[in-house]
Amino acid sequence: MAGKTIPHEVDPILLEVIRNKLDGIADEMEMTLVRSAFSVIVKEALDASASLFTVAGEPLAQSVAIPAHLSMLVPMVATILRNYPVETMQEGDAYLMNDPYDGASHLPDVAVVMPVFVEGRPIALSAALTHHQDIGGMTPASVPTNATEIFQEGLRIPPLRLLRDGQFDETLIALLKQNVRLPDVFMGDLNAQIACCSIGARRLKDLAETYGGNLLSALFADLLDRSERMVRNAIAGLPDGTYRHELKMDNDGVELDRRLTIKVTVVIAGEEITFDFTGTSPQARGPINAVPAGALGAGFFAIKAITDSSIPNNGGCFRPLHFELPEGSLVNPREPAPVSCRSVTLKAIVGCVLGALREAAPDRVPADASGELMLVHFGGRDESGKPYISSQLLAGGSGAGRHRDGTDVIETDVTNCMNVPTEALEMSAPVRVHSLRLRTDSGGAGTQRGGLGCEQTIEMLSGEATMTYRGERHFWVSPGHAGGSSGAAAAGWIDRNDGRREEMPSKMVTQVRRGDRVTIRTAGGAGYGEPKARAAAAVSADIENGKISQDVAAAVYGRS
């Protein structure tokens, strides 16, 4: 089949057949990756994704459980191709990397990339991205909120060859295992990534047996071109113009009193769109800097969210998007600025982009969401001396739309993590969870009410643990839309065993001991429209169901 002539015009039916197959392969890869992983963060939070790439490094098909992963592999694959040109790759090779200053996003996200060979020639790349539970560095779980240099955040892996002839590079493996806290979990997750890539490779080879490598490569190119054309049409359907928006972030976890600004100017001109982040704060000392992969992902998410959802998702979609990312800023930091906690910044970036686009597409974008995904890690030793790391992720409320209330405690925009059940937390760490409740009155008031945040209290039952807390929206909340109010701010405190209460700033690393109780409150989503215009029946139902208090009903909604 190798010498088969490529048809002048690609058969539209075959193209759609192949597209469905590629999506099926990506789904099968993702299924393998998530289900065979060992770490809680992959299994419960689905923080892993799988993709097929062209040999030029453009995504052909992606299966992502978290939108932040949309396109996140793109610069990583580019780096690997730059260091290991595809013609130097062999069948049985696999490569890995995690260095944010070379295309990755933060150190726990490790990419594995495997070339797919047909008749001795690479025709595609199969890739898996996994957030590993721990990659070394100054705190368990490798997301220290008080880091000031990337070197504190864990092991930096440049693009390296992981497998040759299907065999591990044992030197590399020994070095990796020596530098992570849970080597068995690390290796379990790495093996899952390899299994994922292998399945992608195997199925692409099957496909090539039927259709031939040359024909497939031609179809790949056409699929990307088609998606590009569709996104260009969609952008052309938005009104040309310049749209601006600005959000504040609490702090960087190190300089606690310095608020940070994310600012975007979105220019829609014909069928192209530019996201210019000029005016965004300079890079932070703390670890919330987002290397360019972050802003690219946020832009792609926003376009995908407001355009036709049936557009096949591949690298062609990204071609009409342009980014201006000022060097040395929060969205394009210089080495060795720390980056591990950049996901709070990603949420701010995408919130900001959506806020700007609300002006261009007012019916498709709701009032601002809580904008936070609270993350807390506990790392210590249990009574038998065995080390443990346990985590919780809690969402806030979503923003109200023009015709519906926001949703309570729901993951929004670029993140989509499950919370960790109380029973899972208590079985994996010496803690007792005392509550998980909706926060009455936390949803932004409006004709349509914002979604509520939640509150959780966790008590340490033994010994001592390092607690890493990463919140957001403690000090600044988005205003509501069209007369609606902002949602309640996030908050947190520790009731120490000796009776003292310590407020938690929006980011901190501290020691917690037996008897200490940590309480976390996530933020609410913003409201839409004047609260006094809210239907009386909806206000009554909210009171009955504990969503709002009598006082707020009277004072804000004007209920007599």
Place this chain on the structure above:
Amino acid sequence: MTSESQYDIGIDIGGTFTDLVCRRPGEPMLTTKIMSTRKNPNEAVMQAVRYMVENWQIAPEDVGHFLHGTTVATNAVLERKGARLGLLTTAGFKDVLEIGRQMRQALYGIILEPETPVFLAEGKYRKEIPERVGSQGEVVTLLDEEAVRVAVRELVEAGVQAVAVCYLFSFQNPAHEARTREIIAEEFPDLMVSVSSEVDPAFREYERTVVTAFDAYMKPVIDRYMEQIESGLAEAGIASPLQVMQSRGGLSISAVARKRPVRLFMSGPAAGVIGGTIVGKMAGAQDLITVDIGGTSCDIALVDGGRPVIRSEGRIDGYTVRVPMVDVNAIGSGGGSIAWLDAGGGLRVGPESAGADPGPAAYGKGGEKPTVTDASLVLGYLNPSFFAGGTVGLDVEKARAAVQEKVANPLGLGLEEAALGIHRVVNTQMVEGIRLVSIRQGLDPRRFSLVALGGGGPIHATALARELKINCVVIPRYPGVLSAAGLLAAPIEHEVSTAFPAPLDQLTLPKLREALSDLDRQCAALMAHEGVPADQVGITYFADMWYLGQSYHLEVQIYLDDPDPLARLYDDFLKVHDRVYGYASKAPAGIVNLRTIHATTAEETLGEGAYVAGEGSAVKGERTIRVASEPAGIVASVYDRSKMQVGLRFDGPAIVEQADTTTVIEPGWSGEVAPDGNLVLSWTKGAN
């Protein structure tokens, strides 16, 4: 299971039709379809009974078994017809039901909808009870009994008709839930109650709360429904007890089933898979993929080693409900799926469906969009004057016009080329769907046989099988009433499970035996209601297992008669892990849940007598069809299924017509009518 002179009756209620089948051992099966009565489903059952008496002259006293597959549980949820429900939780956790796991299904959605079944119990119907059990089952805070009394009184005052109880770690220590149940019974003896340690004793409190709440929500509905049917049967003079199909594919007497309503969600589809399993076995195949293609969807299920694959949780109305059920997976491709062009000029099929109204363009009811069925007509697969046995006339010209204008012209393709394209695209979607279903179980579809069900299954069967590299396709004698037929051959089955967290290296065999015999006692008590002799009941044990530290688990069979059952269990776990996940390490593993299943032996046939075809020539004529391998068209013989004698062999290309479906046999396949009347198709063009 039946004495020679008695009839077994199977009734399956679907959305549109209620299917009735009737069989006496050794006699041909009688079948019919009547319209379902959506508002009052038991009315359809009673109509079916009257039909049986009047048209088949079957005396009520001659009915040995009355078997029923029902959608009443699913409908109660879809129509929000369940009980007004109260929920009791551990203090601090009343909002677990509403918060859920906080994940959204619409990945790129920004205006979001709730993901949890809050409708089951809104905030005002949820009450917190001071009590707490720790992760090892130790009591941390004693149950506040007075608080239970007060809460339940308030809920009843508010109009609650049923109560669900879900406390933290009740799967480790059910004492507080059990005591709560007693207190509720003291206060309100008639109030229906479901407690989580009985419904689903496994970890993760949100999932356990949801399944327990659904159970309680449906209890009054199911109870009333069973009572109506039972009294109807009594009135009609049928003395045999009512038995209903459960989601796992086993029958249960109604007295037990009504106490466990959440196990009835997949009652109908499970019966279909059982029917497909039997038909496959009759053709000599133990590993099967059943594909049921209707108007809007394609339901896919797997049978591995003669046993339907069971999943540990399913989706009902978009909500994940953790209750074991036959693994039936729906994808949005069917005969009514609409073909359309996207903004990039690509040909797409579905998920939008023309449904039954207006239906495909060929129905002539105003539909102008081309569907898969319209493409089938253009390609010569369907006989316009013999669709649904001639009850629905098809307008070929309308089908051709729709495909021509909406697909062929804009793409610059010929009419037939476009129609074939629609089939290739929809078949690819179905093939990928089937692959995902089997790969999820770590099973390679190539070694399976395909059983085609529903009106649409046999049209696509050989094309799908080729792409999946499957060599054997079975078309049942009655693909349209296979769910009802499956009821007749299904085993009676009860299942009891419990959380049993134990690292394997700390577990002793006596401890395992003790736990299993405890489960056996509970299961035997359920089985006792069925009146089946003990020597006809087989017992199998299963453990849900994981590597310590993993949080997904796999079901592994336990063989207590093995020389070293624990070593065997570990080895088998590694094998299953390798099969499903592609690798297995020698890492320490543990048990999560234990399960016992007591079941009568599943039957190997549908129990009919020898199949006898009608008189006359089986060949009706011939017509040109177009398939992927012969896009320019090839002449196919057309057969009348009702006249195809046992042993008749024929080669594709061929078309087999019958009242409830049409089978397309592509070139390269040959067919044979098996002694039981099933059509067995084999790929004859050599190995894959």
